[in-house]
Each structure stands twice: as C-alpha cells, then as structure tokens.
Amino acid sequence: MRVFLSYRREDTAAHAGRLADGLRRRLGRSDVFIDVAGIQAGSEFDAAIAEAIGRSDAVLVVIGPRWLSARDADGRPRLTDPQDYVRREVAGALARSLRVVPVLVGGATLPSGADVPDDLVPLVRRQAVSLDDATWQRDVDALVDVLRGRQAERPRRRAWPLVVGGVLVGAAAATAVVLLLRPDTGGGDGETAVLASCPDADDGWTRLLGPGATASGRVDEGDAGSLDFTVTDVFAQAREDGRWEVVITSELANNLGELREHGDWVYDQLEVDRQPYEQKTCFSVEARYPEPGQRSRGRVGFEVGDDPAKGLRLVVQDSDYSRDFTLTTAASP
Incomplete structure (x- = not known):
C-alpha cells in the first residue's frame, strides 16, 4: 500500500x-x-x-x-x-x-x-x-x-x-471504519472541549516538585531523533469534592528533524500510586509548533482521584512512541 x-x-x-x-x-x-x-x-x-x-x-x-x-x-x-x-x-x-x-x-x-x-x-x-x-x-x-x-x-x-x-x-489493532471521528465527551454533540489556560499557583496550592528539582523523560524515536521533556514544577490543590487538580510545568525540546505539535495530547496520562488518570483540566503553551532544535514550555493540568503525595508518574507520547517517568515519589510518613 x-x-x-x-x-x-x-x-x-x-x-x-x-x-x-x-x-x-x-x-x-x-x-x-x-x-x-x-x-x-x-x-x-x-x-x-x-x-x-x-x-x-x-x-x-x-x-x-x-x-x-x-x-x-x-x-x-x-x-x-x-x-x-x-x-x-x-x-x-x-x-x-x-x-x-x-x-x-x-x-x-x-x-x-x-x-x-x-x-x-x-x-x-x-x-x-x-x-x-x-x-x-x-x-x-x-x-x-x-x-x-x-x-x-x-x-x-x-x-x-x-x-x-x-x-x-x-499497539491496539485498528478495528473500525468510523468516518468524521470525534471523541466521546459525554455530551450530545460529541465535540472536543477546549481546555482553559492553566492557573498560576498561589498559596492555595501545594508544591510537589521544584524549585531546583526537575524530572525528565525522553521519547526516543530511533534514527528520527527524540522529544525530550523536562518537568520543572508540579503543584496540587485539593478540591471540595474530594478530588485533586495537579498542574505540571514542562519544557519540550524538539530533537527531531521536523516540526512537532506541542499539544495537550502529548501528555497522555498522569499516574498517582500507579493508578492512571486521563482527564485534563487545563493546558497552555508558549510555542504550539516547535521547529527542530526549538524548545517550548507548557502547562497541563490533570484531575485525579487520589492524593498526589502518594507519588506521580507522567506518560508522554508522540505518534506511536510513548514514555513514562517519575515526577515525585511517595511522601515519607
């Protein structure tokens, strides 16, 4: 073909x-x-x-x-x-x-x-x-x-x-011919919701990573190069409904030979104590389409159902390549 x-x-x-x-x-x-x-x-x-x-x-x-x-x-x-x-x-x-x-x-x-x-x-x-x-x-x-x-x-x-x-x-084998696809968001129109910009952390947020400490991961795409992620800040805030919002500041370095999109989809899921969460709450980015050799800083928020102090891992992806890496470890009792 x-x-x-x-x-x-x-x-x-x-x-x-x-x-x-x-x-x-x-x-x-x-x-x-x-x-x-x-x-x-x-x-x-x-x-x-x-x-x-x-x-x-x-x-x-x-x-x-x-x-x-x-x-x-x-x-x-x-x-x-x-x-x-x-x-x-x-x-x-x-x-x-x-x-x-x-x-x-x-x-x-x-x-x-x-x-x-x-x-x-x-x-x-x-x-x-x-x-x-x-x-x-x-x-x-x-x-x-x-x-x-x-x-x-x-x-x-x-x-x-x-x-x-x-x-x-x-990868999961392709099993459908569904034209004009839209993700299921639970609403009647099936359209993808536009994420709000991530807020600045204030006194109501708890810092889980940074300043001075970072976490990093690489999506290695073989001969094509790599996308390199450096997380510089992680903040969390408890909500009244018993869930948490976690906001991550990440820098993406495009070390591939072509343009890449720095979209919220790159941040696939956030794991709390090995429990995965996919629901995003916010996203903002400096350069949406970083060119080869360019860096782009962004923020992404996740809604999680467990205390993020139990330890966090972030799963990042690009096309068919994926990588997960530790952001924080469980807090000492």
Whole structure:
C-alpha cells in the first residue's frame, strides 16, 4: 500500500508531518510520500511529484482551516490558479482514477462543490476522514483501516498500548471504519472541549516538585531523533469534592528533524500510586509548533482521584512512541 500526501504547507504542515510519521510506522517508511522527505536533492519538483502520484495506490488530501482560503501575493485564492501545486496534485490524482481520500484536520470541514474549481469537484463528493488531535492515534488507525478496506466496530474507549522499558512495542489493532471521528465527551454533540489556560499557583496550592528539582523523560524515536521533556514544577490543590487538580510545568525540546505539535495530547496520562488518570483540566503553551532544535514550555493540568503525595508518574507520547517517568515519589510518613 503506497500513499501520497497532498497538503498546503501554510495550512497543514505540522499535521501532515505528524500523519506521515504515523503512516510510515503502520505501512512502512518507503510506502509513504510527502514532499519534504520524498524528493531527492536535485530532482525536478513537478516530475518527482507526478512520478510519486503515479506509483501510489491512494492519495490523501490533507485539508485544514486555510486549505480553501489560502491566497497568493496578489490576494487571489490559490486554488483558482490552474498552476497551483495543490490543485495540480489533486486534479492529477483524480484524473488517474486513483483512490483519493479527503483528510480533515484542525477542525476543518469539507468544502462544497460550489467553492472549488470544476476539476476538484469530485474530491469534495467523496467521503472524508477526520483526524482529531485528542484521538489522533485511534483516528490514524481507522484511516489505515479505510485504506486497507477493513470494516469492524471499534470500541468507544481507547485501549492503552503496551509499554516495555519506556518504548511502545505494540499497539491496539485498528478495528473500525468510523468516518468524521470525534471523541466521546459525554455530551450530545460529541465535540472536543477546549481546555482553559492553566492557573498560576498561589498559596492555595501545594508544591510537589521544584524549585531546583526537575524530572525528565525522553521519547526516543530511533534514527528520527527524540522529544525530550523536562518537568520543572508540579503543584496540587485539593478540591471540595474530594478530588485533586495537579498542574505540571514542562519544557519540550524538539530533537527531531521536523516540526512537532506541542499539544495537550502529548501528555497522555498522569499516574498517582500507579493508578492512571486521563482527564485534563487545563493546558497552555508558549510555542504550539516547535521547529527542530526549538524548545517550548507548557502547562497541563490533570484531575485525579487520589492524593498526589502518594507519588506521580507522567506518560508522554508522540505518534506511536510513548514514555513514562517519575515526577515525585511517595511522601515519607
């Protein structure tokens, strides 16, 4: 199964890169083409793109919020230009009768036929797949199922991957074709809630880590590099309902060769005395998409049901890689 990713850099560069990584780990590195990695130095761009599309079994058109509205230097919509590279990629794939799948990211919706040039109308008549940041791995699994033609029902709750020695060694098999996926939030509309910014700690909070002490963990992605996390502060506050809120300040260092998103989904779960908790209460970040070599500081809050003084471990992830590390140990009696 060879897959070509079509995307507009100013619209979905980070999402497309993240999707390419996930597909390579599921399908094989050589079977996924994305222009930043798939074109050899000195190659003619147009010829390389045409060749890659011709060798592909499927073309994924990654559509973000600016895919339709992107404009050139003169203020004209890029898609109205017959020479626009995205339009040429998609129109060329449609003309070859390849399998072309619209992939919606960043909350984007599928354009209507009236909004696109005539040669792209067949694209917007096709069933779209939506990838949500909050359920990214599960949604990519479902996309691969779509590409492979598997159709089975997926459980509503996520199955945790097996982590041995801090490295993900297996993932739950994809078991559903669910299009336009949204996580189950308990509400009627199924939309993902937007997290509030994390508060500054005041006298009502208890410091569990810092200042001066830190905790760190590395998500090792082999030859691609790593994401390195350094936690500098951990505060906790008891609530009237008997639960706790724990707010973590973390610095992410992007030591990979491409853009990464520093989103709340990176902080997979917080364990208290080995009991995992997934419910987040807040999130704020300095640089949402750190470039290679860049650092980004963020805060994430978790709601937990047990006293965090019993000891904390944080699980962080990137695509199919995961790592957990100790933040604090149990307080002495």
